[in-house]
Amino acid sequence: MRFNEYGLLEPGDYPLTFEQLRESILVKGEGNSLLPWDGYWRSRLVENLEICVKQLWACGVEEIYIDGSFCTDKYQPNDIDGYFIPPDPKAVFNGKLIEQLNRLDPHKCWGWDRNRFDAYGNLQLEMWHRYRVELYPHCKGVYSGVKNGQGQNMKFDEFFRRDRDFDMVKGIVKLMKG
Template sequence: MTNSFYNIIVVIMIPPLISLSGSPWTVLPPGIHPGSLEDVETAFATNSWRRQLFDGLVDAAGQLRSAGCGQVYLDGSYVTGKPRPNDYDACWEPAGVDGQKLNPVFLNFNNGRAQQKATFKGEFFPSSMICADVGRAFVDFFQFDRFTGKEKGIVSISLATDPILS
């Protein structure tokens, strides 16, 4: 009798940050990098302030998931080498979202998104919403460094399967 065994282990890790000539901090390499909230925590919740930002992100992600959102894209100085980012930027996939269950703060863009920042310590946009400044959907706009205009990466988080939200 012959026994055959195999094990398929899939590890998703956020890649190491890279230098981008002209940018003040290291950034994610170009592309959309899948990761879990736990991966984000490991990579970016590296001091007490960044931990507070992460806690706001988890709260927001849970509320978005409860409204039917399946995907969040994380950007901003939070996913860079900046030691003390002011906040994080995120956009969420609107497909499948029940507007009746969506916290209205996710659609409040007044006063520089002050209510979003007060509630979640970050800013949120529907991923397909066009950023008026550049004429691109936020999910695309987020993939360019604001200092250099060069491509950089963002993190995608699948809310439906994320263990922290389960």
């Protein structure tokens, strides 16, 4: 795994356990880089991510992908973004998955309504306020609400594999049980 000249992971899926993630360039940085790197902050983000992912695993979710600025060469990413594929999409739509997850989470932060502002006036998920992690369900026929350069609404698995301008395909991490 390495960053390309644009600071993105080379295209592809990178299956990593949490142990491997902690030892990867995403947390430790590249040894030959002259740029500063906030490995401490990145480690804290991974700790928070692991809490959320273990809750998903406990609910039967197996496929979880992360990216965002965390998967770039940015000195200090704001958060970790990602998506997961629920084993039963109906449980997303009828609220049962959120109920299950919130029974596991002491902060009851699962849900996908952005209803609290951050310091910059952006609406964020409760999960983001508590963990600085945003994980969205990806179900067949559900779109991200983000449009690509051609004005088409993208699916989460498309959206997360593109750079901010949707010009380039980038790599993404698939989290694996250890």
